[in-house]
Amino acid sequence: MRAHIPLGFEKPPPLGTYDGQTDPDDHVDNINAILDFRRVSGVIRCRLFPTTLRKGAMAWYQSL
Secondary structure, three states, rough: OOOOOOOOOOOOOOOOOOOOOOOOHHHHHHHHHHHHOOOHHHHHHHHHHHHHEHHHHHHHHHOO
């Protein structure tokens, strides 16, 4: 959580959301494609990923 947010990422790029009802691999693949295109590092990916989770998926993530 202490990773520096690079310029241009003060507002995260538009990423799809995941609520646990569809294939999680498709969601992760989509996010990876977007973040690869923007050359986003692993640390920032880890900070962005939870922002895409909704409902049951967020509850699962928070239980980890």
